[in-house]
Amino acid sequence: MTSRIGKPNTDTDTALHDRLAGDGNRHFVMVAGAGSGKTTSLVKALAEIERTQGPDLRRNGQQVACVTYTEVAVDEIRGDVGNDELFHVSTIHSFLWTVIKPFQNDLRDWVGNRLHEKIAEEQEKIDKPRTREATKIRSAENMERYKRQLTEIGAVKSFRYGTGSDYANGVLGHSDILKIGPDFIAGHALMQTLLTRRFPVIFVDESQDTDPAFVDALRKVARAVPLGFCLGFFGDPVQKIYMQGAGPIPSEEGWETLEKPENFRCPQAVLRVINRIRAEDDQLEQTRGRHVVVNGEDAPVEGSARVLILPADDLRQERLEKARRWLAEQDDDEGWLEEADEEALRLLVLVHRMAATRLGFPNLYSAFNDRSPEDLSSGLIDGTAWVARPFLSYVLPAVLARHKGREFEIMRLLRKHCPRLQPDALAGADTAGLLNSLQGQIGELVAMLEAGSDVRIGDILRFMRDNNLMAFDERYLELIDLYAVTAKPISEPATENAALRFMQCDATELWGYRKYIEKMSPFATQQGIKGAEFDKVIVVVDDQEGRTNTFSYGKYFGLAPISATDRGHIDAGRDCVIDRTRRLFYVCCSRALSDLAVVVFAEDTAQMREALLAKGFFEQESIYVLG
Numbered sequence: 049m050t051s052r053i054g055k056p057n058t059d060t061d062t063a064l065h066d067r068l069a070g071d072g073n074r075h076f077v078m079v080a081g082a083g084s085g086k087t088t089s090l091v092k093a094l095a096e097i098e099r100t101q102g103p104d105l106r107r108n109g110q111q112v113a114c115v116t117y118t119e120v121a122v123d124e125i126r127g128d129v130g131n132d133e134l135f136h137v138s139t140i141h142s143f144l145w146t147v148i149k150p151f152q153n154d155l156r157d158w159v160g161n162r163l164h165e166k167i168a169e170e171q172e173k174i175d176k177p178r179t180r181e182a183t184k185i186r187s188a189e190n191m192e193r194y195k196r197q198l199t200e201i202g203a204v205k206s207f208r209y210g211t212g213s214d215y216a217n218g219v220l221g222h223s224d225i226l227k228i229g230p231d232f233i234a235g236h237a238l239m240q241t242l243l244t245r246r247f248p249v250i251f252v253d254e255s256q257d258t259d260p261a262f263v264d265a266l267r268k269v270a271r272a273v274p275l276g277f278c279l280g281f282f283g284d285p286v287q288k289i290y291m292q293g294a295g296p297i298p299s300e301e302g303w304e305t306l307e308k309p310e311n312f313r314c315p316q317a318v319l320r321v322i323n324r325i326r327a328e329d330d331q332l333e334q335t336r337g338r339h340v341v342v343n344g345e346d347a348p349v350e351g352s353a354r355v356l357i358l359p360a361d362d363l364r365q366e367r368l369e370k371a372r373r374w375l376a377e378q379d380d381d382e383g384w385l386e387e388a389d390e391e392a393l394r395l396l397v398l399v400h401r402m403a404a405t406r407l408g409f410p411n412l413y414s415a416f417n418d419r420s421p422e423d424l425s426s427g428l429i430d431g432t433a434w435v436a437r438p439f440l441s442y443v444l445p446a447v448l449a450r451h452k453g454r455e456f457e458i459m460r461l462l463r464k465h466c467p468r469l470q471p472d473a474l475a476g477a478d479t480a481g482l483l484n485s486l487q488g489q490i491g492e493l494v495a496m497l498e499a500g501s502d503v504r505i506g507d508i509l510r511f512m513r514d515n516n517l518m519a520f521d522e523r524y525l526e527l528i529d530l531y532a533v534t535a536k537p538i539s540e541p542a543t544e545n546a547a548l549r550f551m552q553c554d555a556t557e558l559w560g561y562r563k564y565i566e567k568m569s570p571f572a573t574q575q576g577i578k579g580a581e582f583d584k585v586i587v588v589v590d591d592q593e594g595r596t597n598t599f600s601y602g603k604y605f606g607l608a609p610i611s612a613t614d615r616g617h618i619d620a621g622r623d624c625v626i627d628r629t630r631r632l633f634y635v636c637c638s639r640a641l642s643d644l645a646v647v648v649f650a651e652d653t654a655q656m657r658e659a660l661l662a663k664g665f666f667e668q669e670s671i672y673v674l675g
Contacts, residue, residue, distance in 0.1 A: 315351025
């Protein structure tokens with residue numbers, strides 16, 4: 049294991065280790081604020097289990113499950129614990145598939161029921177008197193396809209987990225797994241028994257952003273098995289910034305809630321700011337702050353935390369650059385002007401329209417962001433939007449590999465994604481001819497994505513479908529068909545046409561989007577940097593850039609009126625726009641290792657200054673109005 053294990057235990061770590069070693073109810077929730085070393089606590093807990101219970105668990109053929117939010121987090125934790133087979137570290141989807149995979153007959157029944165549901169949904173569309181004729185025709189075609197699949201699933205030997213659903217060929221997609229898994233765990237006593245016998249310890253990382261149905265299913269198991277099983281949640285409700293997350297995990301009878309107040313990241317100036325923000329939420333006061341060794345002594349870093357208020361006009365980009373130069377002059381520090389070193393400086397924007405324009409994907413950005421459904425707008429941030437995944441994981445890497453002459457990498461991608469290279473398809477095939485054909489088609493993809501190409505994203509997907517280069521789920525096949533019959537470009541954004549607008553974008557915009565996702569520029573979105581840290585952080589606050597009701601700094605700072613819907617949510621104690629914006633602001637401000645600057649674009653700069661003074665997050669002398 050890595051050096052994290054050798055770090056001193058905090059009081060919270062010691063309390064957790066004592067609970068893990070107990071004989072009674074060991075279920076727990078750890079609340080660990082930004083910069084607290086939550087992952088360190090998780091990894092140290094895994095090491096403690098290996099030390100005290102490892103021999104018995106191995107002897108019984110059991111494992112400790114660590115379920116986390118992203119593949120990046122999986123790699124990080126796996127890098128800490130190594131390749132020790134005692135630990136099963138995976139994403140939620142992979143873990144659920146591990147659990148439900150043996151229940152093939154139940155999976156077949158679930159698929160059959162799901163297809164009947166889809167048929168009923170399409171019939172309901174047809175029966176509505178105001179449904180357009182084109183929609184009725186498409187629904188009728190979908191119904192016929194679903195009915196055909198019902199007859200075909202009986203011939204499926206076994207179901208497997210893939211990117212998208214293809215029931216007739218036995219493929220269950222991401223969304224299927226997230227529906228089936230919690231249902232099976234919550235509804236089958238046998239599965240609960242098998243789950244706890246195989247994984248007597250289950251840790252859930254980033255619990256605040258974990259799917260609520262999965263959390264509820266595990267809580268049900270914990271109630272049924274209070275002894276001999278340990279369920280632990282690691283997270284921070286104040287860092288929940290995605291709509292679909294579970295949020296706070298309430299303790300139940302016999303559980304223990306452990307709070308980890310230390311912050312090892314932020315300088316004192318920033319620590320004071322984030323504690324004032326957090327005081328409006330769960331009131332956990334974070335302590336310590338970042339320290340460095342000076343002349344052999346451990347000394348706190350003071351750092352800085354400032355607000356720069358700028359006019360909200362048509363010169364935003366120029367004003368932002370002027371603000372960066374002002375900071376550099378004030379501090380005599382060129383680091384505020386950094387463009388290349390992403391660890392030195394990060395500009396965080398609520399949405400990324402100015403960066404999208406700069407990086408060359410304005411239309412793609414608009415399709416994902418402007419009046420788009422939640423799964424696309426949130427997926428814009430981290431590249432998980434279903435329409436974009438094939439390009440980020442397959443198409444663009446394959447084209448880049450061809451540019452770099454990395455043919456082995458191309459073959460790896462083809463073996464993983466191309467149906468023509470799957471074992472069943474290769475039986476009796478002309479392998480040499482197949483490989484030559486695939487190499488030529490990769491060459492065509494390269495040409496389609498060259499600068500100056502007039503190819504649209506939908507054209508690439510049609511090419512991939514027509515040449516069977518990728519297995520598409522039904523949702524994507526329907527979208528490709530819709531693109532093929534929609535000749536006129538769609539300019540007006542709407543929830544129902546967001547995916548089609550993405551298809552109509554120039555394919556070359558995908559390169560700028562990849563640069564954005566791969567963080568190869570100094571810009572990042574505020575929602576996309578949880579867990580990251582940078583020497584200097586500039587948080588750009590500009591509601592006019594947002595075009596979304598999900599967040600509103602105007603409402604949060606008290607300058608914009610609260611809507612009737614907002615008031616209803618507040619009165620009912622439900623999550624509201626102010627709660628979401630507060631959590632987002634906390635996440636952004638808590639990224640700084642040394643210096644924080646919040647740049648606020650305001651219609652009335654004097655009014656904004658008074659609002660910020662009333663909030664009291666920043667010291668009066670740290671709030672500047674720049675003309």
